[in-house]
Amino acid sequence: MALTDGKTELAQQDQDELVYEHAAVSPSETHLEPAYSTERPSELEVVSKEMSDGLPRSADSGLAPPEDSPKTNGETQSSEDCMGAKSETAIVNGDGAGSASIDSIMSGTTDSEMGGLSPEDFSTDPMLASAIASTLHPQPNLDALFSSTTPARSRAPSILKSAQTVSDDWELYKRAGPRYPASIDRLIMKYHQKHSDSWQLAHDLGAGSGVYAPTLAKFFRHVHVSDPATSGLNASRQLLSAWSAENDKKRGRFTFSHTKPEEAAECVADKTVDLATLTECAHFTNPDAMVRSVAASLAPNGTLAMVTHRPIANVVGNQQVREAVARLYEAWGRKPWDVACGTDAKSRQQFGLGLDYVPLPEDLFKREETRRITINAGRKDHALFRAPFDASEDEEDLKMSADEMMDLPTSRVDAKEKRVEYSDDGEVGKGWRHEVGWESFRTRIAMFDSFETVQRLEPYLTDIQECIMKTSPNGVKVVIEWAVVVFLATKKEQQ
Structure with a gap:
């Protein structure tokens, strides 16, 4: 599916030529359709042949020549743990000076324990x-x-x-913290590396001000940023422009679209997205429509990742x-x-379920490879994510009609899906x-x-x-x- 006219916002250099921000792309390439050529390899070289051994073969997304995403041979890694993958090939930045490997980024050896923050x-x-x-x-x-x-x-x-x-409370909430630690990036990227290992296109849905897009740009050749709010999209443009100005050796390029997560397939070509992320926003969506639309945009073996934190520590x-x-x-x-969940009853009810309200259609996803993870929540994740004052509103639920009761969000976790619990005492959490x-x-x-x-x-x-x-x-x-x-x-x- 081509990019929908009027939904994707591109930086316009003049009246006749459209270019992606930070990338020289001809008008014929603006639909994110596969564009194979004989150009030199991508600036992002993801893994070495040695690292690829034992990982499943992946399908390339459509933004680069096949050589940009190495294919793999051998049997699938036997361990259930998604944290075992290693990489030793450097991310190439210009002459390579000061570049770090995917493995060093994922292991945190290039940063301090606090993620390299001053x-x-x-x-x-x-x-x-x-x-x-x-x-x-x-x-x-x-x-x-x-x-x-x-x-x-x-x-x-x-x-x-x-x-x-x-001005927007929720946008402020998302920008204000807590700051995502390096461990969450390693968790997501190692899972993706194990199952797909294609690093061409990431889609940051419901991105708000684009606070997670720079992280995606460290790993992916191209990052598409979408948000249903114009204010959020404008904020993401400003943030990513500033980020690009401070990072001369860019690993990722950005495009933008004014799109709801439920319309994810309308702003990218079918089966081209390697990783789709929703951070702090999934509970605002219609989960069934969102999951199916994201699935249409994902490449085979592509990854859907969502993260939500409790609004108070x-x-x-x-x-x-x-x-x-x-x-x-x-x-x-x-x-x-109210800021985290919104005042809409359904959004609050979905938030109270953690991410268990998100369905996983068996015809589209590998349920046995799914990971539903809690960090610092133990077995009380529902109690932690449900607003305390909602407990006093149970009597109101009893006044609902049968149709209203049927519409209440419930857990959609299948028995084939794996639950994992971590705490801050371990490396993963x-x-x-x-x-x-x-x-x-x-x-x-x-x-x-x-x-x-x-x-x-x-x-x-x-x-x-x-x-x-x-x-x-x-x-x-x-x-x-x-x-x-x-x-x-x-x-x-x-x-």
Whole structure:
């Protein structure tokens, strides 16, 4: 299927020539149809022959010569664990200087444990606004532990000024954090590498401001960004333009379309997308229509990946602070959940199911290869993702008609699909736990609510501050963790 006229927005160089942003593409290629040629290999060389051994053969998507995505030989990897794939071939950036291999990106050896972020980066994340950029378990500060005086504390740089430039609450929510750790990228990309290993085209659906697109661009030759909101698409253009300006040796190129996730197949050619992602937005969709449309766009063995996190974090390792924070969020009320889930009843109900409401048609996907993953949620993912105040609305459900009851979202998990649980204690779930100061809770509220609300909640914030000062080893920091659900599925080869 060709690109739908009027839906894809391309940068126009002049009246007669359309070019993709950051890519020289002729007008005849603007439909993302297969365009094989004798040009030199892609700037993205994904895997070596040695790495390919033991992985299934994949079908190339239609943006590059066949040599850009190496085919594989041999038997399928026997391990059930999708984390076993390795790669040793470098990603080629110009002359190759300073480039990293896919394996090094996936293993995190090119970045610090915090994803290569500087303290300045942390100061722009509301829940990390007061964090000290250190490991979670630093050497004890004996002077602070045994001193009779209160340790000196400094206030992190404010992010409220920049936050006020974003008018849409949900867009602000998606941009505000938590920042996706390197472990989630490795989880998704290693799963994709095992089942497809084609790295031509990724589609970021419901992208909002495009915060995940730069990550996709590290792995894929081309990234298509779509969002149903014009404001989100404009924000993604600005963010990705800035990202491209700071990354001269670009690994990915971007195109854009004003499209709903349920219309994914209308903005790309059929069977060309290698990886389709929905981050923090799947619950806003009609899941049946969305899954079938995405499936039509996916190449054989292509990957569908979804990620959703809980809108508020839990405190771990300090029961007194945990209870104080729980009182704060109870007093705050519906706001964080309204921003994350929307006020529409069906969106909230779907969000409360984690990602279990997403169906997986057996005629389109390999159910036995599906992974439904929870991180830091244990077996309480439904309880964690359901808004607390929704529990009091069960009586309203009893007043529904039979048709309304039938329309309620329910779990669509099939017995053939595999559930996996991880925590921050392991490598796969690492990175969703952070150390923050008490001020970060104030910043989080101020990001999404009024000054009057912050004033109203001041006694609860003061209580948290005092609890941290009394119970934290250094009187400054406390550990929080986010609950996350991940959905990974592989399209059948012949569909």
